[in-house]
Amino acid sequence: MAGRARRHPPSRLVVLLLLCLASLIPTPSLAQAQPPPASVTVGLIIDADSPVGRIASTTIPMALDDFYASFPNASARVRLAQHDSSGDVVAAASAALQLMTTQGARAILGPQSSVESAFVADLATVAEVPVVSFSATSPSVSPSGARFFTRAALSDAAQAGAIAALAAYFGWRRVVPVYQDDDYGATFVPFLVDALTNTSASARAEVPYRCALPGDASRDAVSAAMYRLESEQTRLFVVHARPALAELIFAAAVDAGMMSEGYAWVATDGITCLLSSIRPPQGIIGIAPHAPGTPRLRDVRRRWARRYMRDHPDAEAAEMGCYALWAYDAAWAVASAAERLGPRKSVIGDKLLAAIANTTFDGLAGRFELGGGELAVPAFRIVNTIDDGKERVLGFWTSKDGLHRKLGGAPNNSGLAPVIWPAESTVVPVGWVQPTSGRKLRVAVPGDVDPGYRPIMHLDVDPATNRSTAGGFVIEVFEAAVRLLPYALPFEYVLVGSMHYDSLVEKVGSGDYDAAVADITITANRSQYVDFTLPYMTSEIAMVVPMRDQRSKRAWVFLKPLRYDLWLVSFVFLIFTGFVVWAVEHGVNREFRGPPSNQIGTLLYFGFSTLVFAHREDLKSNLSRFVVVVWVFVVLILQSSYTASLTSMLTVPQLEPAIGDYTSLWLGTAKVGIMNNSFMPASMTKSGFPQSRLRSYQASQSFHDALLNGTIGAIVDETPYLRIFLKAYCDNFTEVAQINKTGGFGFAFPKGSPYVADLSRAILNLTESDGMSAIERKWFGDDDEGCAAQGSQFTSDSLSFASFWGLFLITGATSLLCCVVHLVTFLVSNRRSIWVVVSTPHEPWKDRFRMFLELFDKKDLSSHTFRTKDGGCGSVAGRSAHDAGAASPAVEHIAASSPFSVSNHTYDMSECSFDTQSPPPASAAGEMEMAAGGQAEEEEVAVAPDPEDISDQIGTGHQGSN
Structure with missing residues (x-):
């Protein structure tokens, strides 16, 4: 073990020792590679005591913290320099100057209001410092007017289309804006009016009056304004004001009884985004930008609520609405732009502005993308306020798909969810009512009506009271439509005497009368002065001409x-x-x-x-x-x-029109009768018809007399009048040549009258039901009713082969079948003779065909018509060979000699004699004898001779002898 240790030194201890020594050596180059991040000063100007200011003071620092938490190695960090303007324009401008001059701000977030933003934007343009606003939504300030101004929020003009769509969807025809009378509110109203009036005629709404309130209006002033609105007709209001004034408006509306059934209120996004702070009454429809519900948004909202309560412990709880989302995304965009430019001192002016404009990312409010210095318009959500400032989503609106319950524009999701209106009503408010003053509608009716057109309209005078009572089809349709309105409409008829309808329409348009009820034709020129209801009677221009009898001129x-x-x-x-x-x-x-x-x-x-x-x-x-x-x-x-x-x-x-069509009338010289007080003279003259040939009449009897005595050759008028004329005088006249269509008859009202849409809807309901048909039958009778002389216009059309082809098919098939049967019988009976003809050698086919025809032309001697009880030619025994199909001597002769023609009238006489019995041909002798022997006891039947047969036999016998 000791020896092995000496052979292998401890290498791990050596490596550890080297690492310890290396850690003691200073490394100044690494410290220089990661310098601390540069600080970029960004100003923040808000009204700290306002709901939006408190929301922004929490949201923007939180957005910067989240950004740098996501990018910890950022080379430039935004340092906020916050100033409180207290809602004062001068204070905001002073704060902006201090930020740009003494604090070295590279950009400014805010100011909060549009008025402050306009001043600060002008100063920033001179100093070339970008201003990014998250709450200045007024169109009065825009990047087009201030180059260094950028709106990281939606312009108020973007929601005007959504409000117009709501008015069209619910059928509202009158809208009253209640707005704050400053740059924030006043600049929005023109966009709202344009959106309401620039739609189709069926969905167009008007703004009869406006309610402008100062931003610092007192509660009494607001209450007085609400009571004035309550006394008017309109019951639909669009509120566009800042939170403080909006709270006063809704409170005064509740006191004035304007949050009851029949009223409708629409709040713009400035109010809807702060529902938790304003807490408006139940039943209001709100509009707010739609923010996708992502997990990130839910996490930020949860953290934001805690941080907001920590920053503002004395304030009421708030929700992270659209202003908070815009502020968050605006701070993120500024931090991102500063990071892309880096810690250089050039993070100023145009470069920073361009970096902010080119910044795109998925923010909390949706896709952050500035187009032309403004945030792109997303979808709007339509909400319904409920208790305690809560909301219920009704649907969404986009400029492309309109109103839908769900995003995507699917046809089955069109429209909105049911709305709970004020006073918990589920009935859609009409939008206006009859004014409480009780003034009756002054309806103008013509006072001079021709008795010939009594079914259309007439006036009856009561002898006892000397009062005129209007009646007829027009009057009854108008009164029936008024009864179908969802509200009471008091009105009175005002007689205007004999007045041209163009003048009557102009007086209605100028306000002399509230409406005109008569047989007024809807024309393009008249629609410039008034609004017409939908036509209650269709009409066309046609002509009536005399009839003439054509019988005397038809020789064939x-x-x-x-x-x-x-x-x-x-x-x-x-x-x-x-x-x-x-x-x-x-x-x-x-x-x-x-x-x-x-x-x-x-x-x-x-x-x-x-x-x-x-x-x-x-x-x-x-x-x-x-x-x-x-x-x-x-x-x-x-x-x-x-x-x-x-x-x-x-x-x-056989009556025919004296003038067949309008072209013939145009090219002819006949005078044309037209009605007074109608648009026909101007229409005919405009079309180029010679005015010298026009004759004006008022009474239908005058038309009748003029046609009979030849003063005029035709009447050109609208079909309702011609229909009545023909019912009275149908003996000698007829309607021909429908020339043009017209707009029909309609009721006239002043421009923008709310009665037009309601009465038009009532007319449609009347037409779709049996009501209109019943009124027409009452005054005009059934369509098939008329005088008996109408039958004199009967004309008999010529009969064609199409009506009888079945009969010809039957007779043709029958004849062809019988012909085939006869031919087959002939072929079978004469098969041997035909075989001789067909097999004749060295004969051209033409000669053979001629032989066949000659055979077909011969008499059928076997027929009972040529039989007789006497002896003579053609006995039964003598014809047995022929009946059996054997070739007769005549056929043999034809085959042996040249054929003969029917035209030469020569006939074979070999079978018949008068005084002596000629011997039968050898080929048939045996058969004849057998037949005679077998029938010895039977009565002999012979063929009766006739002149033709005699001549045939003589000719044949003569040829045979030759």
Whole structure:
């Protein structure tokens, strides 16, 4: 053991000894490598006694502590130099000068109010010291006016769109802003008005008046202002004030009874962010920027609450609202920018401003990113205040997706959760009521109405009281719509006499009347002076012209009952049916035989005679009889339809408009009648119609007389008036050529009147129900009601093939089927003769076809029509070979010699003789003898001779002898 120890010295002890000696050697170079962090002075100007000031005094130091805890090796550390301005502009400016001159501040956080920020920003621009505000939200101060000013908060203008969306969502048409009359409040109102009025017409709201209160207003002054608002019509208020004034406003509203059912209050983010400090009444809707609920935010809020109570033990508990989040992110951004520039003395001016502007990170309030020197607009959350300053989230609003219960803009999440309004009401407030003064609405109605248009509107005078009572469709619709309003609307009619409707509209627009109820057409020009309700009656511009009878000018009227296609198809089927009958009958019926010209004439005569059921030919074949029966049925239907249509054309007056369309009216020279006190004269003149051809009338009787005596050739007016005119005078006139559409009839109100939206909604409800239809039937009758002379305008249209194609299909199929059956029968019966014709050697196909036709043209001697009880040609025994399909001598002769034509009228007589019996052909002698022997006891039946058969046999026998 001792020897082994001597061979291996203790190396571990040597290494330990060397390390101890090295630790004793001084190392000045390492100490110089990690110098202490540079100090960057940043000023903080707040109102220490205000809620926002107390929140900022806790939040900003905490944000800096958190930053350097996250970055312990930071090369530059922010040192806060806090000053209390006590809400005074001069004190804030003095503090800013002291910070920039004596304390060497590189940047300033604050000041707290917008007025202070405006002064400090001007001073900082001269000194080139960046000012980062976390609470100056007024649009009056912006980076565009002060280059070194940066807003690390949202501008008040950003929430105007959310308020306008709320007004549109709840259907509010009047909004009264209650605001603090300084730069903080006054500069916000124009943005609110623009947002309310720059929406669609259906969602537009107006600001009838405003309530501006000084920032230092007393409780009595605020109470007096609330009582003035309570006496007005509007019940929707938007409060935009600082916390101290907001508390006075809500307290005075409670005393004035304005936190009861029917009222609606909306608080801007300056109030909603401090609900725990202000504690407003229940039922208020608040708007505040949305901050994502991250774990980091929850941790900071928990630590912030403890630190706030430690810093301000005498203050009430507060929550970390949007001001605290903005202050935290602003301090973090300044510390981050100072760290990126390093401990150099150049951390001043433009470089620090650019570093702050380019700083981006995920802050507590969301993504911190300055665009144009201002914080980007995130989503707003919509809350509902409940007891003890708590809130209930109703939904969210973004400029892209609008109002939604959840973020993301999904269609199924549109809208808001149910709201609990003041007095725990769940009924959405209308937003305004009838003023407590009880003044009735002065509704202007025309005093001179033509009796011809009584259903539209009329005035009746009570003889006992000499008072005028308005009635008619227009009046009844207006009164029905008023009854559907959710509130009482007292009104009285004011007669205005005979006044042009354009003048009446202008008087309503100027405030002489509260409304005008009449058959006023909605036009673009009139809508410049007044607001119209939705149209309660649609209208178009059309014209009424006299009717003239066209019967005397139609010499070829007998062709009109059927269209050309039906005429053509009928003629084709007539020829086809005649051909089928001839094909079936000509072999067995003497009436269908003879020279070709005679057969063609018989075919055509037979076909045409069926049209009048005058065909005299006696049909022998059941096939042809079936064809004719079906065809006669079709002819019967065609004839009946033709007769009925022609009768109506000849007996019923065929009335046609004297002027067919508006173009014909324009190009013609006829005068045009128009109604007085309407927009038609201006409309016709504007369209370029010659004014010299316009004639104005007031009464419907005047229009009637002018049309009858030819003074005017047409009436151009709106369809409701023409409809009434035609109900009274429909004998000789008709409506044609709808020229243009109009806006319809509507009720006129002054611009911005809240009654427009409510009455429009009532008109829609009336239209969707049976109410509007009942009123129309009461005053205009049913649409199908009218004078009997309206039937005189009947016109009979020509019948087309489309109405009868089924009949032609039946007769065509029947004829084709019978023709096929006859052809098949013929082929089977004459198969041997046909085979001889087909197999004839050295004959062209044309000659073979001619042989086939000659065979088809021969009489069918086997038919009962050619049989007789006397002896003679064509006995049963003599025809047995032919019936069996054997080739007849005539066919053999045809095959052996040149074929003959039907046109030469030569026929084979080898089968028939008169005085002596010709011997039968050898090929059939045996068969004939067998037939005669087998039928010796039967009565012999012979074919009766006829002239055609005699001539056929003579010709054939003569050729055979040759």
